[in-house]
Amino acid sequence: MEVTIKPVRTLRGEVQVPGDKSISHRAVMLGALADGETKIENFLFGADCLSTIRVMRGLGVRITTVGKRVVVQGRGLEGLQEPDNVLDAGNSGTTMRLVAGILAGNPFFSVLTGDGSLRRRPMKRVIRPLTDMGAQIAARAGGAYAPLAIKGGGLRAVEYTSPVGSAQVKSAILLAGLFADGPTTVIEPAQSRDHTERMLRYFGARVEAAGTRVTVWGKPDLRGQKITVPGDISSAMFFLVAGATVPGADLVVHNVGVNPTRTGALDVLTQMGAEIELLNPKEINGEPVADIRVRGSRLTGTEIGGSIIPYLIDELPVLAVAAAVAEGETVVQDAAELRHKETDRIAAVVQVLRSMNADIEERPDGFIIRGGRRLRGAVCDSFGDHRMAMSAAVAGLTAYGETTVKGAECVKISYPNFFDTLNSISVS
Numbered sequence: 067m068e069v070t071i072k073p074v075r076t077l078r079g080e081v082q083v084p085g086d087k088s089i090s091h092r093a094v095m096l097g098a099l100a101d102g103e104t105k106i107e108n109f110l111f112g113a114d115c116l117s118t119i120r121v122m123r124g125l126g127v128r129i130t131t132v133g134k135r136v137v138v139q140g141r142g143l144e145g146l147q148e149p150d151n152v153l154d155a156g157n158s159g160t161t162m163r164l165v166a167g168i169l170a171g172n173p174f175f176s177v178l179t180g181d182g183s184l185r186r187r188p189m190k191r192v193i194r195p196l197t198d199m200g201a202q203i204a205a206r207a208g209g210a211y212a213p214l215a216i217k218g219g220g221l222r223a224v225e226y227t228s229p230v231g232s233a234q235v236k237s238a239i240l241l242a243g244l245f246a247d248g249p250t251t252v253i254e255p256a257q258s259r260d261h262t263e264r265m266l267r268y269f270g271a272r273v274e275a276a277g278t279r280v281t282v283w284g285k286p287d288l289r290g291q292k293i294t295v296p297g298d299i300s301s302a303m304f305f306l307v308a309g310a311t312v313p314g315a316d317l318v319v320h321n322v323g324v325n326p327t328r329t330g331a332l333d334v335l336t337q338m339g340a341e342i343e344l345l346n347p348k349e350i351n352g353e354p355v356a357d358i359r360v361r362g363s364r365l366t367g368t369e370i371g372g373s374i375i376p377y378l379i380d381e382l383p384v385l386a387v388a389a390a391v392a393e394g395e396t397v398v399q400d401a402a403e404l405r406h407k408e409t410d411r412i413a414a415v416v417q418v419l420r421s422m423n424a425d426i427e428e429r430p431d432g433f434i435i436r437g438g439r440r441l442r443g444a445v446c447d448s449f450g451d452h453r454m455a456m457s458a459a460v461a462g463l464t465a466y467g468e469t470t471v472k473g474a475e476c477v478k479i480s481y482p483n484f485f486d487t488l489n490s491i492s493v494s
């Protein structure tokens with residue numbers, strides 16, 4: 067699918083983004099491991115979360131959907147069944163890595179695979195700690211890539227120091243830790259998003275967290291819950307950058323999850339001079355939520371690196387668009403993890419923005435953008451990556467001429483109605 071974006075006069079209106087992807091995945095997984103029923107409202111019906119539902123069904127879990135609600139019949143910690151076929155995580159790194167943690171705890175054989183993109187993403191980062199805990203895991207290319215063949219069970223609790231600040235690695239170990247006796251600890255080089263910890267507590271597990279160190283106690287009594295998924299801040303960020311870069315824009319995005327381990331991009335945009343207000347703050351299921359208002363303003367370049375990176379990792383492609391429009395230089399560093407996403411997002415950002423006339427230099431761990439040049443519409447590839455497709459569309463709003471996004475159907479991974487919502491706020 068090709069989508070053409072025309073420059074807009076301005077952006078106006080109110081937006082409701084779909085449910086948070088990270089939280090939707092975790093709600094299905096923990097619901098499956100709990101005793102009793104879990105009802106999930108505002109679930110993200112994006113392809114990635116549907117992959118999680120498919121995989122958990124493959125493990126014998128009954129999951130039904132009614133409107134935007136998902137109901138999971140929990141099977142208890144010991145209740146999953148050996149799958150009679152391979153489990154397909156599709157395009158979803160979160161599904162593969164977190165489910166690997168759950169499978170490591172189960173005394174049966176299973177094979178986890180995914181699409182071409184996911185089968186090129188690094189898996190040693192979860193295989194190593196899960197193997198340390200006692201699981202047997204074989205993988206392609208010397209243990210580097212999926213498919214993964216897992217025979218789990220008999221896990222021991224460990225203390226693991228992770229070389230990467232990754233919520234998927236941390237969560238895989240914490241989920242495996244549910245099946246071990248005693249406390250399992252993960253220490254990260256920089257704190258990553260903490261939805262797993264919050265939701266484990268919400269379901270009744272004992273979790274202690276202090277900065278980059280998290281401990282979960284094994285064999286908890288998890289009880290089915292009612293969960294309302296907040297709007298996804300990573301999806302909201304496309305509109306927040308659009309609102310910040312389009313002159314005269316005034317947008318409100320409702321009910322957005324503002325967990326401090328996810329709001330790095332809000333801090334960066336504010337530091338760049340964006341006019342952003344958080345309204346109506348509240349808490350649901352242990353997660354902070356607010357409405358976010360943004361108005362068009364003049365932006366200036368900034369530096370992005372160090373321990374904030376995991377707090378904005380998925381937002382860097384769209385922050386690069388803000389940097390290209392801003393006056394002055396923006397330096398992004400310490401973000402080599404971007405090369406291990408659905409595509410190499412450093413190479414992809416450089417290619418897309420350069421084709422749109424931006425002055426951008428590729429670095430091994432990021433990029434340098436000298437902003438302030440008027441962007442020019444171009445034909446952009448999505449690289450099959452939902453966040454690249456939406457970032458190119460946002461860049462097209464302030465470019466002169468038309469921008470065509472090729473392979474735009476991949477937005478279905480995290481935001482199926484993205485283009486409809488963008489149209490609904492565009493003033494031409």
Ligand SMILES: O=C(O)C1=C[C@@H](OP(=O)(O)O)[C@@H](O)[C@H](O)C1
Pocket residue numbers: 087088089159160231232233234235237258259379380403
């Ligand atoms: O745990 C999660 O839900 C996620 C963690 C991040 O990945 P890493 O853990 O690989 O950094 C992020 O990029 C991904 O979109 C979702």
Ligand SMILES: C=C(OP(=O)(O)O)C(=O)O
Pocket residue numbers: 114157158159160161380407408453480
């Ligand atoms: C990297 C992403 O997701 P995952 O790792 O789950 O594929 C993303 O949504 O940007």
